[in-house]
Amino acid sequence: MKKLLAALCGLMIVAAGQALAQDKEKLSIAALRFVSSSPIFIAQEKGYFAAEGLEVEIKFFEAAQPIAVATAGGDTDLGITGFTGGFYNLAGKGALKVIAAQSREEPGYDFVAYVVNAKAHEAGFKSVTQFPGKTVGITTVGSTFHYNLGKLAEKRNFKLEDVQLKPLQSIPNVMAALKGAQVDAVLLPANNAYALEKEGAGKIIGWVHQETPWQLGGLFANTKVVETRRPAVEKFVRAYQKACADYAEGLLQKDAQGQRTFGPKADELIAIIQKYVEPKPSVEQVKGSASYIDPQGRLLVNDIYSQVRWYQANGMVDKTVDTSKILDLNFVKGHLDLPKR
Amino acid sequence: MEVRIEGVSHRYGGLQALDGISLTVREGETLALIGPSGCGKSTLLGIVGGLLQPSTGKVLLSGKPPADCLNPLTYVFQDFALLPWRTVAENIGLSLMPHGLPANKRQERIAAILVLTGLGEFAAAYPRQLSGGMRQRVGLARALVVRPAVLLLDEPLSALDAQTRELLMEEMLAIWAQQRSTRLYVTHNLDEALRLADRIAVLSRRPGRLREIVEIGVPLSERSKPDAAPALAALHARLWTLIRSEAAEADREVVNA
Amino acid sequence: MPERSETSRPVPFRGGGFHYVPRKAVPWIGFVLVLTLWQALCSFGVISPLFLPSPEAIGVALWRLSESGAIFSHLGWSLQRILAGWAIGTAAGLLVGLTMGIFSAARSLGLPFVSALFPIPKIALLPLLILWFGIGEPSKIAVIALGVFFPTVISAYTACDSVPRNLIRMGQSFGLSGQTIVSEILLPGAMPGILSGFRISASIALILVVAAEMIGAQHGIGAFILSAGNLMQTDQLLAGVVMLSILGLLISFILGRVETWVLRWR
Secondary structure, three states, X not given: OHHHHHHHHHHHHHHHHHHHHHHOEEEEEEEXXXXXXXXXXXXXXXXXXXXXXXXXXXXXXXXXXXHHHHHHOOOOOEEEXXXXXXXXXXXXXXXXXXXXXXXXXXXXXXXXXXXXXXXXXXXXXXXXXXXXXXXXXXXOOOOHHHHHHHHHHHHOOOOHHHOEEEEOOOHHHHHHHHHOOOOOEEEEEHHHHHHHHHHOOEEEEEEHHHHOOEEOEEEEEEHHHHHHOHHHHHHHHHHHHHHHHHHHHHHOOEOOOOOEOOOHHHHHHHHHHHHHOOOOOOHHHHHHHOOEEOOOOOOEHHHHHHHHHHHHHOOOOOOOOOHHHHEOOOOOOOOEOOOOO | OEEEEEEEEEEEOOEXXXXXXXXXXXXXXXXXXXXXXXXXXXXXXXXXXXXXXXXXXXXXXXXXXXXXXXXXXXXXXXOOXXXXXXXXXXXXXXXXXXXXXXXXXXXXXXXXXXXXXXXXXXXXXXXXXXXXXXXXXXXHHHHHOOOOOEEEEEOOOOOOOHHHHHHHHHXXXXXXXXXXXXXXXXXXXXXXXXXXXXXXXXXXXXXXXXXXXXXXXXXHHHOOOHHHHHHHHHHHHHHHHHHHHHHHHHHHOOOOO | OHHXXXXXXXXXXXXXXXXXXXXXXXXXXXXXXXXXXXXHHHHOOOOOOOOOOOHHHHHHHHHHHHHHXXXXXXXXXXXXXXXXXXXXXXXXXXHHHHHHHHOHHHHHHHHHXXXXXXXXXXXXXXXXXXXXXXXXXXXXXXXXXXXXXXXXXXXXXXXXXXXXXXHHHHHHHOOOOHHHHHHHHHHHHHHHHHHHHHHHHHXXXXXXXXXXXXXXXXXXXXXXXXXXXXXOOHHHHHHHHHHHHHHHHHHHHHHHHHHHHHOOOO
């Protein structure tokens, strides 16, 4: 009899647990195991999602492209990653809506560097104006690195066609090509750039934020999810914004001289980030690759329009893509740099 | 020319194929080598032709070759061995290649042999376009074009049907009459031997030994006449009794390929 | 017998069938049917253009590519790499393969190397080749040449083996020199095997050019397909695949012509 009672009690506890879990609304998000996905990790670990009554499953991918594909195809409800030509083509087909900001190139926050190989540097390649006639390694056609170079060409008045682009598919390939002096220059994230400089293989001649600040990535959702489960997405964005604020408070502070400082608040966040990012970064590496993320998740809206225009002008994004249709600006209040009507 | 085979033996690994064969092919005659399969008659022909090395013994050629002889010993093969990518004339020309004749001499010889073998209109044909009989005529022409002293024929009619065989036998006899040569003719067919040979050497099987040499008294030109029939029938019967039991043995052997 | 005539009847036919007879119209009907079905599924929104663009979209993409001339530039670059790589690999492969086919010592020496190196996917060596030859054309051509080399070696020496030995004995019996036997009997006899090896090596070259162009190439069909994939331009991607298949058909057509000419004696 006692046994039966115990079993019944057990059953009830399980059922209650399930009922509790059922109360929580489920959402899934596709992300990279990069520091730039930090707000998601923070919101998860600090219980911001749970506090909104959400049960969020983070699905990890190896590259930006599959994240957009998985979200557009409905395998995940949301996604967070960088904006690429491929992303805009997918979003342009109506399957995705950009709802909040991820990283951006913000003056004073090192993220992507222009790196020149040691020999070319010695031979006088020391300024970002000297790209014409050089060979430059990028990951893929239509990648953020490709776009950075295109924007640099616009700003510095040279033709992108005068630069020999070598798509090498992966960051390790790009690093190897620079080391082997197969290319004159590359664009790389801070930690990779530091590593090359430390080895003496390359020299950092500048940072993208010094030349062309831009909205590098965003949080986006499957269009059907936005339409049918709007309240859940709103809850998600609220939790995300809270995490963004934590991130900014912990990792984006500057001292009176304008140098970045990392206070005690940073340590807690770094521990969370180290738990998710692979390969597991050191504390210094986390600090090195902590890109700027708007504290309220606000997008540089006008910049997204200009990105799409650039990709369209270069034949990488379909002319029919309408930028206004890939944005849903109602989840976050006060987006920045709104296009003038 | 005369071919003297002196004490020739041959072993393939542990198998004794030929054992102490001694015999002479006389100038201008056709000697048929017959025996059941596995008696080593093709091996013996290979040794005479210089394509195989005997384990012991030797083969000697003596006498004077014909005036225009380029190659004293040539072969006619059971499977014709024609090059499919060469025309009839080019196949015949192949055996002239090592002798460095001027082009006109070469053409002359080829033209003459095409006529002799009845291939005149097929000079430009490829082997695949020809019947089996025509193919073997090419094989014969290729062997004859160098005017050999000794012709080695390795079952030349075995791959042909009975009627073609009959036709070719007639033609070969006509050619022998025109071009003097010594012939060593390997066959397993008694009728062929009785039709074409002056003498028949019978080999036993495993190891191949010379059992008997039979002289056919009837002249070649008389062989197909009815008068010769009884004598040839008697010879046929005698030869058959010689090889019958061994042929049966060969027939029942399980072959491990 | 007349009383049996009432039971006489014709022998029922029970032969026929089980024999391939080409029907000329059927492949075209099938092709059109599949395209129509595909187009219909796309037009009525059953298949999202996100996952499979319609034949129409692919056609438009191809048309735009040929209008801008980009298609010819990509085909030209790829063809150039294939030709160079294939020619080098084939020349070297024939040299080594025929030597192995003729000389027993060469075969004994070469066989272990060929057996060990043949199964390696040559594309795995691309990073190494980039270190040796740089990121430009030489490394791409080297990958193709390497991929073509080994199958050519194998087809060359097996083609030599396939020349009937009795033809060689025949040549010897007529006193032909070794050199003449090689040039007049062995090589022509090995030709069918060598030519069918060309078909295999040409398709390997096609596969490898696409793979090789995926690193550090701005032009070429492989580079085009990859960048279309990176940009999620699925219509362009499939247009690239169509180009590739046309290139493959073109190569096999040319090889077929060469084969019927060289082997006209068959």
